[in-house]
Amino acid sequence: MDPRTNPYSPGAGTPPPDLAGRDSLIEAAAIALDRIRDGLSARSLVMYGLRGVGKTVLLNQIRLDAEANGTIAVSMEAPEGRSLPAILLPSLRSSLLRLSRSEATKAGFKRIFGVLASFAKAFRMKYDDIEFSIDIEPEEGIADSGDLEHDLTELFRVIGETAKARGVVVSLFIDELQYVEEKQLAALITALHSANQHNLPITLFAAGLPQLLGLLGKAKSYAERLFDFQMIGALSPEYAREAIVEPARRLKVEYQSDALDQIINATDCYPYFLQAWGQHCWQVAEQSPISLNDAIEATEIAIAQLDSSFFRVRFDRLTPSEKRYMRVMAELGPGPHRSGDVAEILQRPVNSIAPTRSSLIRKGMAFSPAHGDIAFTVPLFDGFMKRMMQLEI
Numbered sequence: 589m590d591p592r593t594n595p596y597s598p599g600a601g602t603p604p605p606d607l608a609g610r611d612s613l614i615e616a617a618a619i620a621l622d623r624i625r626d627g628l629s630a631r632s633l634v635m636y637g638l639r640g641v642g643k644t645v646l647l648n649q650i651r652l653d654a655e656a657n658g659t660i661a662v663s664m665e666a667p668e669g670r671s672l673p674a675i676l677l678p679s680l681r682s683s684l685l686r687l688s689r690s691e692a693t694k695a696g697f698k699r700i701f702g703v704l705a706s707f708a709k710a711f712r713m714k715y716d717d718i719e720f721s722i723d724i725e726p727e728e729g730i731a732d733s734g735d736l737e738h739d740l741t742e743l744f745r746v747i748g749e750t751a752k753a754r755g756v757v758v759s760l761f762i763d764e765l766q767y768v769e770e771k772q773l774a775a776l777i778t779a780l781h782s783a784n785q786h787n788l789p790i791t792l793f794a795a796g797l798p799q800l801l802g803l804l805g806k807a808k809s810y811a812e813r814l815f816d817f818q819m820i821g822a823l824s825p826e827y828a829r830e831a832i833v834e835p836a837r838r839l840k841v842e843y844q845s846d847a848l849d850q851i852i853n854a855t856d857c858y859p860y861f862l863q864a865w866g867q868h869c870w871q872v873a874e875q876s877p878i879s880l881n882d883a884i885e886a887t888e889i890a891i892a893q894l895d896s897s898f899f900r901v902r903f904d905r906l907t908p909s910e911k912r913y914m915r916v917m918a919e920l921g922p923g924p925h926r927s928g929d930v931a932e933i934l935q936r937p938v939n940s941i942a943p944t945r946s947s948l949i950r951k952g953m954a955f956s957p958a959h960g961d962i963a964f965t966v967p968l969f970d971g972f973m974k975r976m977m978q979l980e981i
């Protein structure tokens with residue numbers, strides 16, 4: 589069919605034509621923000637899940653809705669290896685700048701920039717990845733002790749007090765939060781906790797891989813009471829059908845039911861794969877309705893393409909011993925698996941392969957859903973590993 593009108597959008601953070609099955613979460617986020625604006629309590633939302641389940645697009649949707657309702661969104665992604673101040677400062681500055689342009693809010697925000705400047709000055713030496721400058725005199729003696737936990741708390745307090753006086757909510761949106769290092773994560777939690785205790789309208793919406801849950805709990809044991817943790821997973825079969833059928837229906841294209849079954853089966857209802865399959869079905873089919881044969885052909889093409897891109901980029905980041913470890917996990921099935929079972933197949937003592945396991949977790953390739961367990965962070969990665977390499981011990 590006409591490639592110009594192909595509605596599907598496989599990608600990273602690319603908004604889907606239909607954001608299926610996430611309405612209740614989007615609504616819960618809107619309720620939380622309204623409550624905070626009205627001075628009521630609401631927990632910050634942390635969304636966690638495997639690669640490609642739609643965390644980023646959900647976070648973005650929540651942010652767009654929040655901004656439409658007057659929330660000041662401070663949006664950022666935590667890249668591997670960057671410090672929290674380095675990613676926080678530029679986005680704080682640009683979001684707050686936007687706000688300070690309005691006459692009604694100008695005065696109070698001037699003070700924030702002074703504090704932002706003193707915070708930046710205090711941490712420039714400590715974190716050499718900070719590329720931030722602001723043409724304003726630092727306000728001495730506040731948020732500049734050099735202790736991140738203390739200074740971030742002060743910074744959030746100043747921002748929160750100003751926002752409260754203006755009747756607005758400031759919300760941080762942080763994607764890939766699992767990449768923020770433990771101490772800095774602890775500082776972020778403390779600062780939010782303190783703002784929360786002082787009833788200040790500053791909150792966090794975050795997304796990351798499943799290991800985020802453990803990382804937050806480890807950084808501060810009270811994290812589980814401060815955050816509302818929501819697992820983002822594969823869609824239900826009904827919503828997966830909707831994600832495939834609806835974009836086509838609007839263009840007067842239909843699917844035969846056995847074609848849909850084939851797609852549901854092959855994708856396990858994972859959002860990224862649904863978009864990829866939809867895109868290939870559209871490419872392969874000559875006309876509506878899209879048939880089972882079209883879906884089978886699309887499956888072959890989609891798998892070949894995923895193997896050379898989506899899966900492949902991740903595979904290429906692995907060392908030989910990590911590859912071997914992941915291959916053994918694949919041998920055991922989709923997972924989660926006991927680390928002990930992996931060690932047994934490798935004929936090695938558990939502690940001798942522990943460093944490999946740790947580095948896989950650090951790279952975001954695997955996570956530990958429970959003590960002693962290990963699982964893939966990428967859906968269907970077991971099948972890929974089996975296609976890519978033979979099991980050699």
Ligand SMILES: Nc1ncnc2c1ncn2[C@@H]1O[C@H](COP(=O)(O)OP(=O)(O)OP(=O)(O)O)[C@@H](O)[C@H]1O
Binds near residue numbers: 608640
């Ligand atoms: N609810 C949904 N319905 C249909 N398609 C979706 C849905 N959520 C996400 N998608 C599609 O899935 C793909 C992956 O989405 P996204 O990049 O948000 O995932 P992610 O969880 O952030 O992945 P990663 O962990 O790799 O960053 C995108 O192509 C997006 O359009």
Ligand SMILES: [Mg+2]
Binds near residue numbers: 600
């Ligand atoms: Mg993402």
